[in-house]
Amino acid sequence: MAGKIYEMSNKISTKHKLTIALTIFIVIVIAVLWSSIFGYNSATQILVKQSPFGEMSCIDHAGFYFKGFGTIYEYDRTKDFYFNSSNEKVKGQSWEGDDTDEDDISVTLSRNANADISGYLKYQLPTVCEELIKIHMDQRGDRQLKHGLVRNAVLSAVRKTAPLFTAEEAKVTKIAEFRRLAEDQLIYGEYLTTTEIREEKVGEDEVDSTGRVTKKAESQQYTVTKLALDAQGQRVLIKESALKQYNIRILQFEIQNVKLDAKAQQQLDIVKEREMKRVAERTASETAKQQAITAEAEGKAKVAKEKAEQEVVKIREVTQAEKERDVAILNAQKEKEVARLAAEKAIEDAKRIRAEGEAEAAANRAKVQAGLTPQEAAEWAYKTKVGVAEALAKSSHPLVPSIMMGGADGKGGSTAMDAVGLKYLMDINEKLSK
Template structure:
C-alpha cells in the first residue's frame, strides 16, 4: 500500500515538474512550484522505497522472506524487519479450519478473518447413512525448525494454498475413513469419542489403510428357555464392513499422506455437530420413542416388581408375626406340659413313697400278725385259746397284785444246799404255783 502511494506521489511530482513551466499563468497550477514538485518527487520516492525496504511483522504470524538475490529467511517475532524488496509469505502460527452446517437461509454464522470456514459436506457411514459433519480443526505450524518452515512456505507459496491443497484434503480423507469404521447407529450409541480419536490420529500421523471383511448377522433369539425362535434375514445376513489393517498390533498407514511430514501439528480435531439425513432422523425419532416406551415399561415392570417384593415382605412379616405368636403358644403349652409332667413325676415319687411306706406298714403288720399267730399257735399248743390266753393275762396282771398283797407264804421252808440262784427260782416257783392254784379254783367255783 505504501509503495502504491509512494509511486503515485512520485508520478504526480514528476508531472507537475514537467508541465509547470508551460502554464505559469494558470492559477490552478500556481501551487505546484518547481520546489514543491521536487519535494513531491522526493517524498514519493522515499515512500515507495521505504515500503519495499521494511515491513511490519504482526503478532502470531510467521513470515518467509524471499530476497531478489535468491536467499530467504524466516521471521517469527513481531515488529519491523528488513524486506529489501523481497517477497513475503505470511502464515499464522495456528490455522483454524472449520466445517459449519449452514442454517435454513444458508448462512454460516459469524466469521473471523483469521479462520478458514467452509460449508460442511455429506459423508456416508458404514451402514450407508449420510450426514453433514461439522468439524473444528486447529493446525499449528513448526516455529522451531526454520528450514522446515521455509520449505513448507516455498512449496505452498501462500497460507491459503497450504490450507486448500494440504490440510483440507487430509481432513476430508480422515472423516471419510473414520465414517467407514462405524455405523451411524454405533456413533449415536456411544462411539462418538472413538470417532474423534480416529479422526485426530489420522490427521496427525497418517491415514489408516482399511481392509474389508464380511460379518454374519447375529441371530436374534426370542422367547424363554422353553420356546426358542430365531429371526434372520437371508438377504442381509452378510454385511461388508471395514476395519483398520494392523501388523504386529500397529495400524498400517498410507505413506506420504501426513500433516506431520509438513511440520504441522494437530492441536484440535473434534466433531462439533452432525446433521443426519431426514430418513435417519425419522428412524432416530422412532428409536427414541421406542426407547422411551421401553423405559416406561421397564419402570412399570420395576414398580410391579417392587410392589410384589413389598407384598412378599409384608406376607413374610405377617407370617413371622403369626409364627412368633404360634411359637409363643407352643412354648406356653410346652411349659404347661412340662409343668404337668414334673407335677406328675413328683406325684409319682410321692405315691411311690406312700407305696413304700404302705409296704413297710404291711410288712410290719404282717410281721406282727405272724408273731401274734405264732404266739397264738403256742397258746393253742398249750391248750388255751387266744381269748382265754388274753383273759388269763389280764386276770393274771390284775390278780397278781392283789394276791401278792394277801399272799401268806410258809414261815418255814427248806432249802437245799444249792446255789443262791437256785434258791431264788424255788421261791418264784412256789409263789407261782400258789397263785395259779387260786386263780384256777375261783373260776371253777363260780360255774
C-alpha cells in the first residue's frame, strides 16, 4: 500500500515539473520574440516596415505598434546637415555634426577667387507613406539619405551659386543674396547661366605733372557668370532639385562663414582700401561742396538782410517825405483859404468906407456948390482924403492881409499875397479920388 502511494506521488511530481518547464519555455520564447512582434516608436521618427512577405508600410504615430516579424527602418522626421570643418562656434552656433556631415565646401567664386564656405541645413521628410517608401526604396536608409542625397544637393547648390558672386560680394556686400540664391537652387533646382569675357585695368595709369598719361596700366581679361533670363525676365530652370523630387522640405538654410584663400583675401583688402580712400575723397569733396553751399547761402542771407534793412529805411523816409508833403499841401490850402476870406472881408470894408466917403464927399460938393471958394474946396478935398486914410488906418479889419509868406531865401515876403493886398489898396484909393 505504501508503495502505491509513493508511485502516485512520483507521477504527480513529474507532471508538475513538466508543466513548469513548459511554462518557462513559453515565457522565454515570448520574451525572445517580443521585439519581433511589437515595437515602440518615438514621436521624432517615422518608420518604414517591410513584412516577412515583402509588403511595405509606414508607422508615423508615437507609441507601441505591431511589428509582426517585419523589418523596421527608422527615419528622423527632421534632421540637420552641417558643412563645417571647425568645431568652433560660428555666430553663436557650434558644430554638432557626425561622420554623415561634411567639411567646409570648397568653391570657386567669380574671377577665380577660391573660398571655403561653412553652414548648415535643416530639412524635413514627407509624412505621406508613398513618398517615404519611395525615399526608402531609392536611398535604403536614413544615413544614406543624409550623406548621399542631401549632402550632394547642398554641395551642388552652393558650388553652382559661387561663380555668380565676387569675393567681396560673397564675403561682405551680398552675403544675404548669396544665401538666398543657393537656397533657391536647393529648393527648386539648377538655373541656366551665361558667361561673358570682360577686361579691366590692373593698377593705375602713370601721368606726368601736367596730368598727361605717360604709361597706360596693363589690362587683363576675366570671365563673368550671370543668370540667364527668359523673355519675361524670369530665371530658366534646367534641372529639378533632388530634394523637390522626394518632397523633402527645407526648414532652414544658413551660410555661416565664407573663408577666402590668401590671394583672394589680399585682393579683397586692396579693394577695401581703395574703396575707403574713394569714400574718404568723396566725403571730403561733399564736405567742401556743402561748406561752399553753406557759405553762399549765408552770404545771400546777409545780402538779403541788408537789402531788407535798407528797404525799410527807404520806405520809412519815403513815408515821412510823403507825410511832410501832404502836411505842406494842407497848410498851403489853409493859408490860401484864410487869405481869400481876408481879401473878401477887406473888399467889404472898403465898400463900406467908400460909401461913407462918398456920402461925405457928396456933402462937401454940395457945400462947394453952395458957394465955397476954390481954396475952401481944396481944403475940403484934402480933409476928405485924410479922413478916409485915417478911417482906413483905424479899421479893425485891415485891407491888406496880415498873413505873409516868407521867401525861400529868408529875405521877407514877395509872394502873390503881397500883390493881392496892394492891388486892393490901390483900387480903393483910386475910387475915392473920383
